[in-house]
Amino acid sequence: MNRPQTLAKLKGVLTDKLNRLTNVTNPESRLTDPHAFRELSMAFRHIGQGKYGTCIECGNNISIARLSIKPEAVRCIKCQKQFENMITN
Numbered sequence: 001m002n003r004p005q006t007l008a009k010l011k012g013v014l015t016d017k018l019n020r021l022t023n024v025t026n027p028e029s030r031l032t033d034p035h036a037f038r039e040l041s042m043a044f045r046h047i048g049q050g051k052y053g054t055c056i057e058c059g060n061n062i063s064i065a066r067l068s069i070k071p072e073a074v075r076c077i078k079c080q081k082q083f084e085n086m087i088t089n
């Protein structure tokens with residue numbers, strides 16, 4: 001599978017995840033993990049802008065290996081580390 005095909009597949013995974021989180025029959029589900037919900041909706045917005053798979057900080061491609069593990073990733077590994085250092089310090 002090439003990158004666009006893999007990204008298309010991951011978008012489907014992401015959409016399913018978000019649909020489950022925003023399931024109206026279980027409105028509390030989004031409150032159980034607000035952080036996960038925020039990440040998912042950010043990634044989802046990215047899809048709408050046609051930017052899915054690129055880092056919101058540096059604009060580089062996020063590796064497929066990373067996206068396969070974490071489809072809602074909106075930062076490359078380098079920027080994610082910087083971001084985490086920033087919020088934990």
Ligand SMILES: [Zn+2]
Pocket residue numbers: 055056057058059060075076077078079080
């Ligand atoms: Zn980056």
